[in-house]
Amino acid sequence: MILAAVARHVLRAPARWLPVVLLVAVAVAVYGGTGGGLRQIERSTDQLYDELVLPDLVFHVQGATRQRVPKALGDVRAAWFFESQGLVEASDGRATMATVRSTFPGRDPAVDRPRLMAGDPLAAGDVDGVWVDPRWAEEHGVSIGDSLHLELPLIGGDVVIRGLAVYPDHLLTSADESATMPVPGTRAVITLSEERLFRRLMWRTPVNRLAVKAREGQDLDAVQSNVSALLDEAGFEVGRVERGDELFSVVCHRGRITTMRDTLPAMVLVFQGLAALGWFLALGRLIEQWRTSAGTLRAFGIGTPRIAVAWLVVVAGLNGLGALLGAATARVLGSSIVASYQQATGFPLLLGSIGWGPTFEVLAFTAAWVPFALVPVLRTLSQPTTALLNPRASSVHGTLPASSRLLDPLPPAVRLGLLRIVRAPGLALTTAVSIAGTVGIAASMWVFSTAHRDNVEAMLTARQWDAVWVARPGSDASDLLDGHRWEPVATANARLAFEGRRFEAQAVAYPIPSTLQSDAWMVEGRPLGPNDTGDVLVGTRDRTAYDLALGDELSVSLGSAEPVPLRIVGFVNAFSRDQIVVHPRALDGVATGELALVESDEAGLDALARSPRTGVLLRRDDLARTARAVTGNFVITVRIYGGLGAIAAWVLLTSALLTRLRDREAQTAALSALGLPAGFAFRAALAEGLCLALIAGLLAIPLVYASCTAFQARFAEAGMYVPLHHDALLLTLCLGLPLGVALTVAPAILRHLRRTPLAAALSHRE
Amino acid sequence: MVHGRGLVRTYRSGPVETPVLQGADLDIEAGSFAVIVGPSGSGKTTLLNLIGGLEPPDAGTLQVAGVDLGRADDAARQAFRRAHVGWVFQFFHLLPVLTAAENVRVVLEGLGVSKREARDSASEMLARVGLSGKEDRLPGQLSGGEQQRVGLARALAKRPPLLLADEPTGSLDRRLGEDIVELLTALVAETRTTVVTVTHDPKVVRAGTEVLEIRDGRVSRSSG
Ligand SMILES: Nc1ncnc2c1ncn2[C@@H]1O[C@H](COP(=O)(O)OP(=O)(O)OP(=O)(O)O)[C@@H](O)[C@H]1O
Ligand SMILES: [Mg+2]
Numbered sequence: 003m004i005l006a007a008v009a010r011h012v013l014r015a016p017a018r019w020l021p022v023v024l025l026v027a028v029a030v031a032v033y034g035g036t037g038g039g040l041r042q043i044e045r046s047t048d049q050l051y052d053e054l055v056l057p058d059l060v061f062h063v064q065g066a067t068r069q070r071v072p073k074a075l076g077d078v079r080a081a082w083f084f085e086s087q088g089l090v091e092a093s094d095g096r097a098t099m100a101t102v103r104s105t106f107p108g109r110d111p112a113v114d115r116p117r118l119m120a121g122d123p124l125a126a127g128d129v130d131g132v133w134v135d136p137r138w139a140e141e142h143g144v145s146i147g148d149s150l151h152l153e154l155p156l157i158g159g160d161v162v163i164r165g166l167a168v169y170p171d172h173l174l175t176s177a178d179e180s181a182t183m184p185v186p187g188t189r190a191v192i193t194l195s196e197e198r199l200f201r202r203l204m205w206r207t208p209v210n211r212l213a214v215k216a217r218e219g220q221d222l223d224a225v226q227s228n229v230s231a232l233l234d235e236a237g238f239e240v241g242r243v244e245r246g247d248e249l250f251s252v253v254c255h256r257g258r259i260t261t262m263r264d265t266l267p268a269m270v271l272v273f274q275g276l277a278a279l280g281w282f283l284a285l286g287r288l289i290e291q292w293r294t295s296a297g298t299l300r301a302f303g304i305g306t307p308r309i310a311v312a313w314l315v316v317v318a319g320l321n322g323l324g325a326l327l328g329a330a331t332a333r334v335l336g337s338s339i340v341a342s343y344q345q346a347t348g349f350p351l352l353l354g355s356i357g358w359g360p361t362f363e364v365l366a367f368t369a370a371w372v373p374f375a376l377v378p379v380l381r382t383l384s385q386p387t388t389a390l391l392n393p394r395a396s397s398v399h400g401t402l403p404a405s406s407r408l409l410d411p412l413p414p415a416v417r418l419g420l421l422r423i424v425r426a427p428g429l430a431l432t433t434a435v436s437i438a439g440t441v442g443i444a445a446s447m448w449v450f451s452t453a454h455r456d457n458v459e460a461m462l463t464a465r466q467w468d469a470v471w472v473a474r475p476g477s478d479a480s481d482l483l484d485g486h487r488w489e490p491v492a493t494a495n496a497r498l499a500f501e502g503r504r505f506e507a508q509a510v511a512y513p514i515p516s517t518l519q520s521d522a523w524m525v526e527g528r529p530l531g532p533n534d535t536g537d538v539l540v541g542t543r544d545r546t547a548y549d550l551a552l553g554d555e556l557s558v559s560l561g562s563a564e565p566v567p568l569r570i571v572g573f574v575n576a577f578s579r580d581q582i583v584v585h586p587r588a589l590d591g592v593a594t595g596e597l598a599l600v601e602s603d604e605a606g607l608d609a610l611a612r613s614p615r616t617g618v619l620l621r622r623d624d625l626a627r628t629a630r631a632v633t634g635n636f637v638i639t640v641r642i643y644g645g646l647g648a649i650a651a652w653v654l655l656t657s658a659l660l661t662r663l664r665d666r667e668a669q670t671a672a673l674s675a676l677g678l679p680a681g682f683a684f685r686a687a688l689a690e691g692l693c694l695a696l697i698a699g700l701l702a703i704p705l706v707y708a709s710c711t712a713f714q715a716r717f718a719e720a721g722m723y724v725p726l727h728h729d730a731l732l733l734t735l736c737l738g739l740p741l742g743v744a745l746t747v748a749p750a751i752l753r754h755l756r757r758t759p760l761a762a763a764l765s766h767r768e
Numbered sequence: 769m770v771h772g773r774g775l776v777r778t779y780r781s782g783p784v785e786t787p788v789l790q791g792a793d794l795d796i797e798a799g800s801f802a803v804i805v806g807p808s809g810s811g812k813t814t815l816l817n818l819i820g821g822l823e824p825p826d827a828g829t830l831q832v833a834g835v836d837l838g839r840a841d842d843a844a845r846q847a848f849r850r851a852h853v854g855w856v857f858q859f860f861h862l863l864p865v866l867t868a869a870e871n872v873r874v875v876l877e878g879l880g881v882s883k884r885e886a887r888d889s890a891s892e893m894l895a896r897v898g899l900s901g902k903e904d905r906l907p908g909q910l911s912g913g914e915q916q917r918v919g920l921a922r923a924l925a926k927r928p929p930l931l932l933a934d935e936p937t938g939s940l941d942r943r944l945g946e947d948i949v950e951l952l953t954a955l956v957a958e959t960r961t962t963v964v965t966v967t968h969d970p971k972v973v974r975a976g977t978e979v980l981e982i983r984d985g986r987v988s989r990s991s992g
Contacts, residue, residue, distance in 0.1 A: 410883075413877075414873075414874050414877035414878050417874075418863065418865075418866070421865045421866060421870075422865050425865040425906075426865060668859070668861045669861050669862070669864075671861070672855065672862075673863075673874075673875065673878065674846070674849075675820065675822060675849060675853070675855045676849065676850075676853070676854065676855055676879075676922070676923065676926070677846065677847075677849035677850025677926075678875065678878040678879065679846060679850075679878075680846070682878045760817075760822045760823070761813075761817045761822050761823050764822075764861065764934075765813070766859075
């Protein structure tokens, strides 16, 4: 009976209960949707991780002599495959660079076991069978049964695709996406059968990565202690170390790669917190409205506990409604996140569709909010009955702020709107803070994802070349470049040391001055000059990773040469870690690879690509597409949060404005009774709304700066430096979003003012 | 000033019809102090709302200050209120964030009076109702009687020919109510404003020059 009365009372004022329901819905949608979607992805990758076991350690071995390595490795139980880089040509003649992975015959893969997604296993005796990555297959338009030509020393020849297989190390989400997602067009893993390896390879394939070996003349103890230091610094826990005469291997573990996994749940939690705050405020307003009816019920002798229980039941009902609404949204959201992930990675999820599991979890989660409703309930009910029956004491007290003078020149309606905020700042501030929080989330998500995308775009557009061209090994093909504008690029492997830390990098050299490499590429410092043989440019990712600064001196050994000191004079925007730019003369005699940057029209590039002597032609557009595919996933996910933040801000501001309007129906009607036009009240409400929005926007600015800087630091840890030059966007979003929201409420304000009958409004007592 | 013939007003909420005024006739001369009395729920407020142009009658003719309110649309009624009517309410309905002076000024400025003029009139009116020195207080810092004085100042500041009041002393104690009645009579005499007020208060009834009684939806003139 009491319950029915309370429920009827509640339902009559949708402007008050709808925000409660909507905020729960938004919170649930974020939690269940992103939570469900991301968990789906994580569980799939976890399952693969458990099933396949990632390699604990992968080492790039520089300049290892090739003869006796495999035999020695045969004694290292941890090692079971090795990879080589080579060219793969599809039957249509297009060639691409690929990573070819060969397994050790007879060894059961202990780590990084590929998972066959389609097709057949590589049967014993099947010399020509291979598996390829499904994404690579899709990119190159090949499928099971097609043949490929491998252009690799010793194991090259024609092979047939038997199956499509994925590798766990391609599937982990990481802040360093370029390193971990199967990137369309840049990488393929091809698995050959053990038979092919055994018969053709004869243990003499060049080893690119596998274990650690001392260079000739180098003391293995020294290598080992260097490696141990490196491992220690990288946060590995060193386990078993196995040593041979020339080789040693280390079995060590590091936890999961730290990923966006750590960041996203934090964002979800912050979101929950803000939604809960908004919910709490909205609930406070709702319950405040019940005070007089509580007074009446109590005057009739109904006990406080019964009233409190009835209220809580109604709150639980509203929460339940919101949770259901949110759960439905969550499923849509979750599916779209999973779909966008699949689109970006080409990785089929292993666990089927999103279940209702997260939804039930979420229902329990929002039920947990209900006890907090006790705070406003008890705050109201703890007042004496007479206080409840009296109209609310005026919330405006105290001496007048001097600001009223300042507002004097304004038109009267605008002044009234502003005074409503200035003279009752407490309520205005709590509202503004909750709006600032949600706007802040929306804006920081937007600003950072834009910065991230722009950074990638900048890396791409800073380059003036249209393609990277690689000649087929052994072919004398530079005449193909006649008629194109091009520059030779020399590359070599480099080992670097800085303050006792060692790392490896690819050293590249461009002509000086380079006409195809723009200065926009420079992030800090200056490009290399004609006489700067002792200088080096370093990628921004290495700057973050190794804490480098301009003027630092790196000890660099190129190829197998002795180390020389090079001074850092600039930082460049680099996609991948471990790239340095050196003076061309530094690579004299050590450069490997025949590479050129080419500037040309599309038709010219096509002709170049079709030549049988061309190995690889990587176009700028391909690179752009790849980069966008990789950033796209992140940007989409983050912007979904941003969108939900904007929705929450909208709900909060709209409900705050309409509730304030409703609370003042009688005052407004009184002005109208005295002949003031309806436009007066409208302008006052609009001025108030815009001012509230402005305050919220101003509060949001430092919040957004702070969270963008936190994101930046988080990314920097993962090796990606994202410069934040987005002040204009930040200000536009922080101010424009709430002001825009306030403007969208204008029609509702107008409608409310028009619809409220004057006579009825005047009969209310405030 | 006020001439009504055959006024009908019926409230409908869903299927329920509440006939309130059923063919009421009334005449109030300019310069009089008319008091409307009647049992609770008889339609006193309803009638006042019709006279003040807050609602249109369902049927009948109503001329107030020469304006035909029976036919006026929303905009015309608003123009009428602007030109002719001042209101005083039982629950004051002041703007809590504005000071006493600002509450008076905001109406004048909203009606297009210049800021300087509005300021002068406001302080003059507040002085008249005996609130000199309290102009800069917020309603929350004033007593009920003082708040109603602000309400009176607000209503009279625009110098309306017609002042309407719905139970102006209804939420005040007896002594404060008397003060307001005295003030009202004095001001009205001074400014030659026509007053129509609804009341249950015998003090107010005694102050009236005309007493109109509503019974069964009709208005009858009762002896003052
Ligand atoms: N908006 C409305 N909807 C429906 N009925 C209404 C409405 N306003 C008033 N009434 C009804 O019309 C009748 C007259 O109301 P009115 O407010 O004019 O009475 P009153 O004479 O002023 O009473 P009181 O002395 O109690 O103030 C009452 O029965 C009331 O219930
Ligand atoms: Mg009444």
